[in-house]
Amino acid sequence: MAKGSKSSDSLRALTKSALAFRDEREWKQFHNFKDLAVTLSLEAAEVLEHAQWKTAAELEKYLRTHREQVGDELADVLHVLLLLAEHCGIDLAEAFEQKMKQNRLKYPVEKARGSAKKYHEL
Numbered sequence: 001m002a003k004g005s006k007s008s009d010s011l012r013a014l015t016k017s018a019l020a021f022r023d024e025r026e027w028k029q030f031h032n033f034k035d036l037a038v039t040l041s042l043e044a045a046e047v048l049e050h051a052q053w054k055t056a057a058e059l060e061k062y063l064r065t066h067r068e069q070v071g072d073e074l075a076d077v078l079h080v081l082l083l084l085a086e087h088c089g090i091d092l093a094e095a096f097e098q099k100m101k102q103n104r105l106k107y108p109v110e111k112a113r114g115s116a117k118k119y120h121e122l
């Protein structure tokens with residue numbers, strides 16, 4: 001993704017907001033790779049908590065009535081992901097585009113369309 005693209009700009013703006021929130025509270029001292037990665041995993045687990053003990057049908061119904069709560073958890077994941085990427089000096093939009101390029105090669109449309117198989121099974 002070219003620098004200055006819309007996606008890159010909006011991720012940069014979100015990162016700026018996350019960093020301002022962190023810096024106003026003087027929390028940078030607590031933000032290292034290990035603790036941010038642990039927090040990312042914990043926040044992702046909070047997304048999963050919404051699915052725990054529900055059938056697929058119950059979950060679809062639940063998601064229609066708990067969109068805000070699930071959105072809060074997804075925002076927590078994004079918040080920590082932005083901090084972790086910034087900590088590592090990684091341009092997340094660029095890393096994402098690189099990964100999508102790899103995914104397109106791993107999962108060519110003509111082989112992967114409509115299939116849930118892993119790339120090595122295609």
Ligand SMILES: [Mg+2]
Pocket residue numbers: 043046072073076
């Ligand atoms: Mg959370």
